[in-house]
Amino acid sequence: MSETKNSASKKAPIFVLGLAVACFGALAWYVSSRPAVPMANTDPAVTSNAPTDEVDVPKQQDVTTLTPNYDGGQFGTKPDTKESPKGQDPMVFALNDYLDKVPAVPKDANVKTVTVKEGIATIDFNEEIYAGYGTEDEQIIVRGLLRVMAQFPEVKSVLFTTEGQPLDSLGAIDLSSPQPVEKS
Numbered sequence: 001m002s003e004t005k006n007s008a009s010k011k012a013p014i015f016v017l018g019l020a021v022a023c024f025g026a027l028a029w030y031v032s033s034r035p036a037v038p039m040a041n042t043d044p045a046v047t048s049n050a051p052t053d054e055v056d057v058p059k060q061q062d063v064t065t066l067t068p069n070y071d072g073g074q075f076g077t078k079p080d081t082k083e084s085p086k087g088q089d090p091m092v093f094a095l096n097d098y099l100d101k102v103p104a105v106p107k108d109a110n111v112k113t114v115t116v117k118e119g120i121a122t123i124d125f126n127e128e129i130y131a132g133y134g135t136e137d138e139q140i141i142v143r144g145l146l147r148v149m150a151q152f153p154e155v156k157s158v159l160f161t162t163e164g165q166p167l168d169s170l171g172a173i174d175l176s177s178p179q180p181v182e183k184s
Contacts, residue, residue: 102141
């Protein structure tokens with residue numbers, strides 16, 4: 001009887017090894033013989049499945065525009081509602097409207113684009129934004145832009161760039177990392 005038990009215990013590992021080889025072979029056959037399935041695009045920057053020759057034109061939208069107020073060391077803003085022009089990004093419109101109302105900002109300075117990815121809006125300015133601002137002017141610009149962006153629920157923080165390059169500062173405020181939006 002001990003010979004039968006010993007013989008069975010020697011066959012078990014061989015059986016398990018054979019079963020493993022068979023499973024591996026079946027898996028290899030399955031992978032090599034199944035048809036290729038294209039993967040879905042998971043890039044969050046892609047917002048449309050439209051053909052590349054079509055342009056996604058932003059729709060008209062009511063946006064809150066802000067007018068800056070800096071009185072006695074206290075920064076404030078006065079809200080108003082405007083309709084963004086058809087074909088213009090509502091974020092870009094609202095930001096440029098704000099910049100136009102800040103006397104220290106050169107008239108040629110403006111926001112070129114805004115992109116949002118994972119809650120971070122990247123605001124890209126033209127190079128005319130550099131004008132050597134004082135501390136109060138810089139605060140009016142940065143805090144106002146952060147307040148403008150707070151109206152867009154998909155935006156949690158803001159990163160600033162100029163002509164696609166990181167904007168580290170407009171004066172004294174460190175802008176090298178995303179800044180949280182600021183509720184009025």
